[in-house]
Amino acid sequence: MYPGPVYPAPGYRYVPPAPPPPVRFSVGTHRVHWATAPLRAFTIMIVYFVLLGFPLLMTRTSDGAAVSFSPVVLLRFLIVSLVVGAGAVAAGLWGWLGLRFRIEGDDLVVENGLLRRRVRRIPLSRIQAIDVVRPLVTRVFSLAEVRVELAGGEQSEIPFRYLGRRAAGDLRAELLARAAGLPGHTPEAPERPVYRVPFGTLLGGLVLRLPVIATFLLMIFSLVFLIAFRELAMLAVALPALLGLIRAVIAPMVMYANFTVAVSPDGVRLRYGLLETRMQTVPPGRVQAVSVVEPSIWRGPGWARLDVTVAGYAGERQALSSTLLPAAPRAVVAQLVALVFPGTNFDAVPLLPASQRGMTVDRADGAGTDDVIFVARHGWLCRRTDIIAHARAQSVRLTVNPVQRLLGLATVHVDAPPGLVQVAAADRDLGEARAIVESTALRARSARAASGDTAHWAARQNQAR
Incomplete structure (x- = not known):
């Protein structure tokens, strides 16, 4: 007979199980998740079936019109598939076993290879951004890819494909904490939502x-x-x-889709994506320049887009990571610019118009500066306001094209690292352009001396307190 329901004893209190402790990547050597091997083998087999497998199954009759299958063709397909499958499994295991990594002090150490080992030691101060990407397939298996973007160099990206979802978050948090000069076990900094598109x-x-x-x-x-x-x-x-x-x-x-911007002590956090979700964290001081983009039709509802240049991104990764806000009210964009460049209000910077002798169509164009930022506005159908902090300026230069030489004009460029945003004040009188170059270079030197290095920023803040 059914014994009936069983009730807990009086005074019983359910205690949920404690979550597993976070992974400490500074203790021991670590590998990516074991599921990386079968996922890589599965990807190789998909490519094989699409490019070679299905053509092997098809054969034509003597007249070349009909498609038929024969035992010989099927046997050939099975043999080739078994060979390719064995190679795919071997490649997946080889890649999984050959990648090891750990954190040693202020360095990220990555080891590659089995027969020939290659050790790469990267200072955490070179980290420009950390992205956690979850493609659709890996979301099914609760996996994530961690992409560490570095400053400069040909190999400026270090991908970890794939880690468990919790381990990926632990690696990101420990890298950001140690780059800021905090202990590796420092919990993830809380965030404050700014805007959801x-x-x-x-x-x-x-x-x-x-x-x-x-x-x-x-x-x-x-x-x-x-x-x-x-x-x-x-x-x-x-x-x-x-x-x-x-x-x-x-x-x-x-x-x-689902684009969300939040700020925290460890930087600006972006979350977006429908099929492939991405969480991007840009540490403080890594944003080099921004651009407020206002197409003519957007000015009616008062919308704007915020583009950004972050050192370390290159090629396709730069194009995918150059948007800080795809579309938002202009007030929200101005608020985010003030968070990226603290203590600034680019709308309050007075802009001097370009010379009347120039080729500028929109007389609202202009350029101006204060002690923190340099601002240049240009465009008519699509207005762009380019902003760069003096502390982030790489160089200041003056260029003159043949037409400008005849008119006595010049263009002043305030160079940031290569990226989408290029700050330039066009069609300035030659004397004014030279004065802008000298004053901007002086402001840049003073700003860099005052800001110092962005590495271990949290530790310096704690010492200042």
């Missing part, structure tokens, strides 16, 4: 752009012409326009 704002920001609107109208016109006159040649116009809309609207929407 609503879906309507993101969609509106992607759609309300002149190139997107023009491409959409071109596609509609070609489809109407195709239906009305039965002209199939218009597909050569409609299909590229459709692909362009997918790339300009659908792809960024999937990438920047």
